[in-house]
Amino acid sequence: MIRWNADQRALREGLARWSDDLSAGHIDQDEEGTFSFDKWRMIQKTGILSLPFDEQYGGLDQSLLTTMYVLEGLGEGCRDGGLNFSVTTSLASTGVPLQAFGSTALKEAYLPRIASGEAIGAHAITEAEGGSDAMQMRTRAERDGDGFVLTGSKTFVSNGPVADVVVVYARTHPQGGALGVTAFLLDRDTPGITVGRPMKKMGLRTSPLSELYLDEVRVPATRVIGRVGGGFLVLDHVMKREILYSFIVNVGEMQHRLDRCIEYAKTRMSFGKPIGSYQSVANKIVDTKIRLETARKWLYDTAQRLEEGENVTVDMAISKLLTSESNLATSLAAVQVFGGHGYMSEYGLEKDVRNAVAGTIYSGSNEIQYNRIASMLGLGK
Ligand SMILES: Cc1cc2nc3c(=O)[nH]c(=O)nc-3n(C[C@H](O)[C@H](O)[C@H](O)COP(=O)(O)OP(=O)(O)OC[C@H]3O[C@@H](n4cnc5c(N)ncnc54)[C@H](O)[C@@H]3O)c2cc1C
Numbered sequence: 001m002i003r004w005n006a007d008q009r010a011l012r013e014g015l016a017r018w019s020d021d022l023s024a025g026h027i028d029q030d031e032e033g034t035f036s037f038d039k040w041r042m043i044q045k046t047g048i049l050s051l052p053f054d055e056q057y058g059g060l061d062q063s064l065l066t067t068m069y070v071l072e073g074l075g076e077g078c079r080d081g082g083l084n085f086s087v088t089t090s091l092a093s094t095g096v097p098l099q100a101f102g103s104t105a106l107k108e109a110y111l112p113r114i115a116s117g118e119a120i121g122a123h124a125i126t127e128a129e130g131g132s133d134a135m136q137m138r139t140r141a142e143r144d145g146d147g148f149v150l151t152g153s154k155t156f157v158s159n160g161p162v163a164d165v166v167v168v169y170a171r172t173h174p175q176g177g178a179l180g181v182t183a184f185l186l187d188r189d190t191p192g193i194t195v196g197r198p199m200k201k202m203g204l205r206t207s208p209l210s211e212l213y214l215d216e217v218r219v220p221a222t223r224v225i226g227r228v229g230g231g232f233l234v235l236d237h238v239m240k241r242e243i244l245y246s247f248i249v250n251v252g253e254m255q256h257r258l259d260r261c262i263e264y265a266k267t268r269m270s271f272g273k274p275i276g277s278y279q280s281v282a283n284k285i286v287d288t289k290i291r292l293e294t295a296r297k298w299l300y301d302t303a304q305r306l307e308e309g310e311n312v313t314v315d316m317a318i319s320k321l322l323t324s325e326s327n328l329a330t331s332l333a334a335v336q337v338f339g340g341h342g343y344m345s346e347y348g349l350e351k352d353v354r355n356a357v358a359g360t361i362y363s364g365s366n367e368i369q370y371n372r373i374a375s376m377l378g379l380g381k
Contacts, residue, residue: 002300008066011051012073018046019077026080026206027348033198033205035162039083044117048074049091053099057111064241064303067091068248072296075252079348081355082206084249089158089207090114092242094121094165097183097234101226106185110165122163124154124212125235131156132368134169134181134235139214141170141182148172148224150184150192150217158362160210161198163188167238168214169231181231184223192217203354240316243363244303247323250359251299254292254330257352261285261337275337284333291326298322314376317369324359324366331356 004012021042029036043049051067053059062070074084095114098107113119127137139152150170157166166186173180188195196211226234265276265285275281302315331352335342342349360366374380 002065002304004069008069011062011066011070015046015048015070015073016077018042022077022083023079026083027345027351029080030082030205030351031345033200033208035086035206035208036080036083037162039080040086040117040120040162043083043087048087049095049117050115052091053095053111053115054107057099057107058115059099059111064244064307065300068244068300068303071245072248072252072255075249076255077252079256080206081253081352082204084253085204085246085355085358086120086159086162086207088242088246088249089123090117090121092238092245093123093159094119094167094185096241097167097225097238098185100237101183101230101234102185103222105222106225110185114165119164120159120162121165121167122157122159123167123169123238124157124160125169126154126156128153128155128211132365134232135178137169137171137181139168139170140174141172141184143172144218147218147220148182148184150186150214150219152214154212154214156199156209156362157195157212158207158209160195160212161208163195166193166212167225168212169235170214172228172231176229178232179229181235182228183225183231183234184219185225186217186219186223190217190219202357203351204358239363240306240312243316243320244299244306246363247295247320247327247359248299250323250327250356251292251296253352254288254295254327257330257334257349258285258288258292261288261334264338281337284337288330288333291322291330295319295323295326314373317364317372320363321366321369321373324356327359328353328356 050059051062055061078084098111114121125134141148141150168184168186169181171180172182192215194213198208198210265281266274268275298319302312302319306312334349338349341347
């Protein structure tokens, strides 16, 4: 088990002071489906967006594990799950690939703004014809002198409607397979880019999402992140961090859910006794505890081994599957523990169920994670 030191705890406690303000109005904002720029400015002040980035670019130079530990605190303290998702999306989509693969010039120009939250980040991989099979992406980037011209369309771009910078993955070699895709860092206001209207969705409603259209978008080659043809290498690096960042937030959310259920089960009376004294209620809470602790262990263990350079392909798939399914199961359990009150929007619990469903789809759907594990077991050949 990891023992967090005083500095790490101080970072997390510093963030906890913002919990009430970040959570304020979350049920109404979910109903309206609005992104709050006021809350984003608070997020900027917390410094959370700068955690994993180099000091020379305005970052706090914190390790992957420390960043996750603070993000777990965000999930525990902030009830606005959509806002939390926008935070992890901005962190993982643009700052992470820039830090690992960006040229010095790109880092100097963009990382300070991304690390401070002045620039909101997004990434565009999925296309309408199919997201799981990203190799089939059709958006193309054709050589044009010393630059590229990008044409195509993307969908389900989280933060799309509010993003300032977007990492777009496009095909630079028609027949290149995995080596035919390249990552580009684009300003949202580059001529030829159109951002679609926010798409209505089941959950995570305070995190806006849209389509993105690229109509002969001309960019210099200096916009390439990593190498031409190295897009899937960049994406693999990004997806691992996206899973660790966004699902450790879910662990924090599960911790809050557990505490809330325990409190309620001890005080809500039925047939003259607290409902927690009935085994069928207590078991739901015990299951929540088991799922939460298991997910937490898997995520931190996977992150630790990733940092040590191990191949964590299967562990990452297990961690993602386990945490997203646990988040969904425990959010449903909480509604049941709270009975009719749990079903009412004003308790803020039904929203968690809608939010949790998204986690079974994004960052590689759970079916794709099953495939990955099966394939590593030598199945499905
Ligand atoms: C809330 C949310 C946020 C998102 N944010 C972003 C973002 O910021 N940027 C971005 O680019 N994308 C984003 N996505 C898109 C997401 O990555 C895709 O939805 C996902 O990859 C699935 O692709 P698809 O929707 O096209 O489904 P499809 O690929 O069409 O799959 C449909 C169904 O078939 C299953 N399936 C497909 N292939 C197989 C197979 N080989 N074996 C078994 N089952 C299979 C899938 O699991 C799914 O159940 C987001 C999605 C959601 C829901």
